[in-house]
Amino acid sequence: MDKYNAYLKTIDRVIEQGPYKDSWDSLGRYQIPQWFRDSKFGIFIHWGLYSIPAFGNEWYPRNMYLQGSPEYEYHIKTFGHHKDFGYKDFIPMFTADKFDPEEWADIFEQAGAKYAVPVVEHHDGFQMYRSELSKFNTFDMGPKRDVLGELFQAFHKRGIKECASSHRAAHWFFMGHGKEFDSDVKEPLVRGDLYWPAMPERDPTDIFSEPQPSQEYLEDWLLRCCELVDQYRPKLVYFDWWIQHIAFKPYLQKFAAYYYNRMEEWGDEGVITYKHDCFMFGTAVVDVERGQFAETKPYFWQTDTAVAKNSWCYTENNVYKTPNELICDLVDIVSKNGTMLLNIGPKADGSIPEKDRAILLEIGKWLKVNGEAIYGSKVWRVFGEGPTKIPEGPFTDSQEKRFTSEDIRFTVNGSNLYATVLSYPEDGVLTIKSLAEPSGLTSYFQGAIEDVSALGFSEKVQWERQKEGLVIRSTSIKSPYPVVFKIKVR
Secondary structure, X not given: OHHHHHHHHHHHHHHHHOOOOOOHHHHOOOOOOHHHHHHOEEEEEOOOHHHOOOXXXXXXXXXXXXXXXXXXXXXXXXXXXXXOOOHHHHHHHOOOOOOOHHHHHHHHHHHOOOEEEEEEEOXXXXXXXXXXXXXXXXXXXXXXXXXXXXXXXXHHHOOXXXXXXXXXXXXXXXXXXXXXXXXXXXOOOOOOOOOOXXXXXXXXXXOOOOOOOOHHHHHHHHHHHHHHHHHHOOOEEEEOOOOOOHHHHHHHHHHHHHHHHHHHHOOOOOEEEEOOOOOOOOOOEEEEEOOEOOOOOOOOEEEEEEXXXXXXXOOOOOOEOOHHHHHHHHHHHHHOOEEEEEEEXXXXXXXXXXXXXXXXXXXXXXXXXXXXXXXXXXXXXXXEEOOOOOOEEOOOOOOOOOOOOOOEEEXXXXXXXXXXXXXOOOOOEEEEHHHOOOOOOOXXXXXXXXXXXXXXXXXXXXXXXXXXXXXXXXXXOOOOOOEEEEEEEO
């Protein structure tokens, strides 16, 4: 226990000596770094022991112990009874023999991603990095490799910001169902064990649920997060859910103060992203899981979504979105002052599935042509126009959106206004109502337009401002993806 207490004292000392204290009042002075505001597009990665069964989703480690669930039945049929083959027995199978961090980084670079966020510890409690706090990690077991360290080196070489995601909080109860029958989840369980503490599951949406996480568990959570910061210096730390439980609040403040102080000490700028109002507004960046906002927000925000609709990790039955759907979502999010974090799920052997790869590369091709409307852009006076309504809030990304040629999104970059048509008309004629010819001082947009061109197309388009809007005509522009018009304003 001495090493734990010594580390806790180090955390307190860094907070005491740094500009940020562990209070919302102090943390409220935090400013989002410009690199994050400019990035607009990042890659999320769910890869771990749960990728081996590749069944259901990344909650397999919980659900395999939930009697009567499809995962429970599948586990017995495929791997045997839980007392003979439990979740820990996947570790020797996790050899990651096809894991090539350079290849991953190459794909992410080609996809146009500016930051990458591997999940370094999911709810299952298995760490994807070298740790002194538990031997259940990829350096000491399984592939015997520092997965996160290797990825960070590859990302750094390509200018991709190195980030990390911790989902540790919900481990408090995640393996608890294994104690309800004869399985390998047995006492005594001690700190550092893979299954510890395996407490009974309560309503996870009740932020006052009992029993609350113990001080020992909360301190262990804090130490794991701070160890991650000290060893790898991630530019962004993403937190998944259940840190919204009231018991985590003082520890969240300690972590944020420690992280921001450390980054400032190292001459760097860090970001924390969160969901469910876990942090006080303004002390970190709001994240919307699998969803968007219907309107522009005055604050910068992030959405995390995935190439697959049904799972964050690789499964053999993933249902994929199309590249066009994802590009349209990216454009919509950026127009509303947001950034998209798009998840892929590598296979257990470390290879990226062909479908995931193909989707990323298609997005990259579009961004290579149209990136000036995305990277480093700012919002315009309105995010867009058109009849298609975007559902508001989390877990709405599976709802199909049928965009029309009237659905247009705006961004600004330098002296140019960009109008992205989400579904280009077959006849090549479109009208941008927000840019209609001025008719007096009450007109919506009174700026002078000097030129209009379509990014990625050689045709010189015809354009004219009329009272109905800016009318653009083209004869050869055809695209299954959104088309961006660069509008030079004097």
